[in-house]
Each structure stands twice: as structure tokens, then as C-alpha cells.
Amino acid sequence: MGKNAEGTLKERLSALQAEQRRAERRRRVVMISVSVVVAGGLAVAATAFVQADRAGRSLDAVQTINVSARNHTDKAVSYPQAPPVGGDHAPEWQNCGIYTKPLRNENVVHSQEHGAVWVAFRPGLPKEQLDILLKQAQGRDFVVLSPYTGLSAPVVLSSWGKQLKLDRADDPRLTAFLRANINGPGTPEPGASCSGGVGEPSV
Amino acid sequence: MRFPPLLRRRGVLVAVTVVLTLALSGLGFRLWYAGPPGDASLEAGFARDMQAHHAQAVQMALIIRDRTTDRQVRTLAYDIATTQQQQIGQMYAWLDMWGLPQASLEPRMAWMRQGHQNMPGMGQQTAQMPGMATREQLKQLEQASGKEAETLFLRLMIPHHQGGVQMAQAAQGSGQPQVKRMASSILAAQQAEIELMRGMLAARGAAETSPPAAG
Numbered sequence: 001m002g003k004n005a006e007g008t009l010k011e012r013l014s015a016l017q018a019e020q021r022r023a024e025r026r027r028r029v030v031m032i033s034v035s036v037v038v039a040g041g042l043a044v045a046a047t048a049f050v051q052a053d054r055a056g057r058s059l060d061a062v063q064t065i066n067v068s069a070r071n072h073t074d075k076a077v078s079y080p081q082a083p084p085v086g087g088d089h090a091p092e093w094q095n096c097g098i099y100t101k102p103l104r105n106e107n108v109v110h111s112q113e114h115g116a117v118w119v120a121f122r123p124g125l126p127k128e129q130l131d132i133l134l135k136q137a138q139g140r141d142f143v144v145l146s147p148y149t150g151l152s153a154p155v156v157l158s159s160w161g162k163q164l165k166l167d168r169a170d171d172p173r174l175t176a177f178l179r180a181n182i183n184g185p186g187t188p189e190p191g192a193s194c195s196g197g198v199g200e201p202s203v
Numbered sequence: 204m205r206f207p208p209l210l211r212r213r214g215v216l217v218a219v220t221v222v223l224t225l226a227l228s229g230l231g232f233r234l235w236y237a238g239p240p241g242d243a244s245l246e247a248g249f250a251r252d253m254q255a256h257h258a259q260a261v262q263m264a265l266i267i268r269d270r271t272t273d274r275q276v277r278t279l280a281y282d283i284a285t286t287q288q289q290q291i292g293q294m295y296a297w298l299d300m301w302g303l304p305q306a307s308l309e310p311r312m313a314w315m316r317q318g319h320q321n322m323p324g325m326g327q328q329t330a331q332m333p334g335m336a337t338r339e340q341l342k343q344l345e346q347a348s349g350k351e352a353e354t355l356f357l358r359l360m361i362p363h364h365q366g367g368v369q370m371a372q373a374a375q376g377s378g379q380p381q382v383k384r385m386a387s388s389i390l391a392a393q394q395a396e397i398e399l400m401r402g403m404l405a406a407r408g409a410a411e412t413s414p415p416a417a418g
Contacts, residue, residue: 115305140306141255175308182306183295191292195262201338 057176062164070113070188077106083120083148084109086160086188096194097201098137099146107198108144112160114192115183120148120156125169129154132169142182142194161186237378239301242308246382249374250294251307253389256332256370257287257294260363263336263356266344270352275403279396283360286392293385334366354409357400361411364393364400 067086077088084105093110094103108118119133125147133155137145148156153165157174159181166174183190240246264280264287271277298305336344336359347355367389374386404411 141258142306179304179306179308182304184304191288191295193258193262195258196265 057172059164059173059176059180061173062162062177065161065163067161073106077109079105079109081158081163082150082152083118083156083158083163084112085158085163086112089113093194093197094144095197095199095201096142096144097199098134099144099199099201101147102149103144103146103199108146111142111144111194111197112158113188114142114194115159115187115190116142116144116194117157117159117178117181119143119145119174119178120151120158121145121169122151122154123147123149125154129169132174136174136178140178140182143178157181159184159186160188240303240379240382242303245374246377246379247298247301247303248307249370249377249382249386250297251305252332253367253370253374254291254294254305256335256363256367257291259335260284260287260360260367261291263341263344263359263363266341267352267356270344270348270356271350273350273353276353276356279399279403280356283396290385290389297381332366333369334363336363350407354404354407357404357407357409358412361397361400361404364397367393368397 065081065085069088070086071088072091073088074090077084079085079087087109088106089109090104090106091110092107093114094107094116096111096116108116112118119137121130121133125133133145137143153167155166155169155171155174157164157166157177159177162177162181162184164173164177261284264284267280268277268284295305340355340359344352344355344359371386371389371393374382375390377383377386401411
């Protein structure tokens with residue numbers, strides 16, 4: 001083999017190697033870019049999913065009302081909210097459970113003082129919506145379920161100092177509100193009973 | 204030793220070592236310290252359902268104190284009401300300290316399936332927990348008086364205590380010392396009271412017939 005031929009071979013070899021290195025770099029850049037894009041996409045999708053899930057159950061829309069009055073009275077009380085979220089109330093509390101007729105505010109407010117959530121619904125609420133409320137109320141203590149005339153939304157959840165208005169009974173915030181407020185941190189008299197008062201719930 | 208090209212740089216090697224060490228010690232800490240019981244734990248389920256179960260015992264005890272003048276029954280009822288109301292407070296405080304809501308997401312008694320306990324008589328709509336009296340039975344108790352009320356009370360409270368014993372047995376599998384201690388104390392107290400109530404029924408010449416709808 002001549003000197004010239006050897007030189008050409010060496011040049012061709014190094015050119016080939018350089019080309020291989022370039023190809024390898026390109027491949028690496030493509031792999032890294034693809035990985036970054038895929039990982040980024042997954043992260044964005046997961047964040048969006050979690051945020052959407054949280055927004056569905058978020059209790060941001062719950063109104064917090066400061067209630068200071070909590071005396072016993074036999075007289076009728078005028079409450080600023082309908083249904084009320086606490087205040088002066090009747091000496092006897094409403095027994096928790098499911099009622100088919102409207103209740104006296106003054107008795108249910110006393111149950112709210114004991115940790116109950118009042119699930120009030122508009123009379124004439126569609127049956128499938130009412131069934132959801134019944135199912136939620138049946139398996140739980142410290143829930144008063146009753147129709148409420150002149151309600152500002154189809155379903156209104158009220159505990160001591162807290163209220164949430166819902167357009168539908170299948171709103172996931174129903175469970176979230178019940179969980180957060182049945183005997184929740186805002187309960188003035190935790191440990192007090194929701195039976196042994198007045199009223200005969202149907203279930 | 205030859206490292207793959209990426210690890211040849213010392214900085215990378217140190218970083219990898221640090222990350223691995225942190226991950227392993229984190230894992231070790233998690234294994235060593237389990238933290239407070241979670242929302243779906245046996246402990247949380249016991250604390251929630253036993254509060255409701257106890258609350259009915261307190262309710263029945265307060266009803267019978269209004270319905271009889273018998274000293275022995277009234278004393279037993281006083282004992283049940285004060286003891287169980289105090290235990291309700293303890294269980295309420297556990298959930299509060301564990302940062303868990305008092306109301307459950309799970310259906311009643313789901314936690315007992317974790318304890319491999321078979322619960323006969325579960326699932327009736329009002330008597331969802333073992334031994335719970337139905338609304339009708341409570342109404343009967345409120346309307347009875349004297350010896351009739353005493354007999355009815357004893358006949359309702361015996362299965363109620365038996366249900367409480369079952370729940371307490373399931374909670375003895377807990378790794379939380381205070382939960383285990385409470386479960387043992389409920390177990391011992393209610394088993395003893397069942398015997399006491401059986402004696403009281405016998406003294407009244409009444410049989411321990413199971414009330415029809417009790418679980």
C-alpha cells in the first residue's frame with residue numbers, strides 16, 4: 001500500500017468518525033429534547049388534572065359568617081340568612097334526621113350549635129336530585145335534611161357560621177361541605193347530642 | 204473501577220450519592236415513623252363509628268333514667284352515660300389531633316373489614332352498626348315505664364353492648380397504643396356489664412329474648 005493511499009484511508013476514517021460523533025450528538029440532542037417535552041407535558045397534564053379535581057371540590061365558595069349571639073329564647077328570632085347559620089335559638093334542639101315538612105329555624109339553629117349541618121332543599125326538587133340528598137343524609141349522624149320554602153338556590157347547606165348554595169345535589173362539594181362541617185372546627189358545642197331533642201324524623 | 208462516561212465527572216458522582224442517601228433515609232424514616240392514622244384507617248373508622256355507637260347508648264341510658272325510679276337500673280344508666288360520653292370526647296379529640304374530619308367518607312363499618320371481622324346482622328338501614336336499636340325500639344322505650352321500661356332497656360342494651368364488644372375486638376389490632384388501650388377498656392367494661400344486665404333481667408323474671416329488629 002502506498003503512502004498516499006494510507007493517508008486517504010486515515011482521512012476517510014477520521015471523517016467517518018467525525019460524522020459518527022455528529023450523528024451521536026444529534027441523537028442525544030433529539031433524545032433529551034423528546035424526554036424534556038414528554039416529561040413537561042406529563043407534568044402539565046397532571047397539574048391541570050389535580051387543579052381541576054380540586055376546583056370541583058373546592059370550598060372556596062363557602063360563605064363564612066361571624067355569629068356571636070347564642071342565647072336561648074322561646075320567642076321567634078329574625079335571622080339575617082335563610083336558612084340561618086347560627087344565632088339565638090330555642091331551648092330544644094331539632095333531632096337530626098330526614099324530614100318531609102319544613103322545620104322551625106329556632107330549633108335547627110340549636111342543632112347547628114351542636115355540630116349539625118342543615119341540608120335544606122327547595123320543595124319540588126326533582127326526585128333523582130332528592131334521592132342523592134337522602135342517600136347522603138341516611139348514612140350520617142348530625143345531618144338535618146328538610147324542605148325549605150323560598151330557598152334562594154335548589155340546595156343550601158348551612159352549619160354554624162358556614163353556608164354554601166348549590167344548583168345541583170350531585171355537586172361534589174356537597175360531600176366536601178358535610179365532611180368539613182359536621183362537628184367541624186366551627187362547632188360551638190362539640191360533643192353535644194343531636195338526639196333527645198324535638199321532632200320525629202321519618203328516617 | 205471504570206464508570207460510565209456520564210459518571211466520570213466527580214461532581215455528578217457526588218450529586219448522585221447525595222440524592223440516593225436522602226432518598227434512602229427518607230424511606231427509612233417513613234418505615235420507622237408511620238405518622239398519625241390516615242382518613243381510611245382502622246383507627247379513624249373506629250373513632251368515628253364508636254362515637255355514634257356510644258351516643259346511642261348514652262341516649263338510651265338517659266331515656267331510662269326518665270322512665271323508672273328503680274335505683275339499680277338508674278345507677279347502671281348513670282354509669283353507662285357518663286363513661287361512654289367521656290369516651291366519645293376522647294375519640295373526638297383523637298380525630299382532631301390526627302387532623303381528620305369527624306364525618307367519614309366511607310360507609311359505616313368499612314374499617315372493620317380491615318380487621319378481618321365478620322359482622323352478622325350488619326346492613327339494616329337503621330341498625331347499620333352491630334347492636335344498634337332501631338328508631339321504633341327507642342320510641343317504645345320512651346313510651347314505656349316502670350318494670351316494662353326496665354326490661355326493654357336491658358333487652359336493648361345487652362345486644363348494644365355485644366355490638367360494642369365486637370367493634371372493640373376489631374380495634375384491638377391497632378398499632379396505636381391509645382386506641383388499643385381504649386378498645387381493651389371498652390371490651391372489659393361492656394363484657395362485665397352484659398353479665399350484670401343478664402342478672403338484672405333474671406331478677407325481674409324476664410328472659411333475654413332478642414328484640415326482633417336488633418342486629
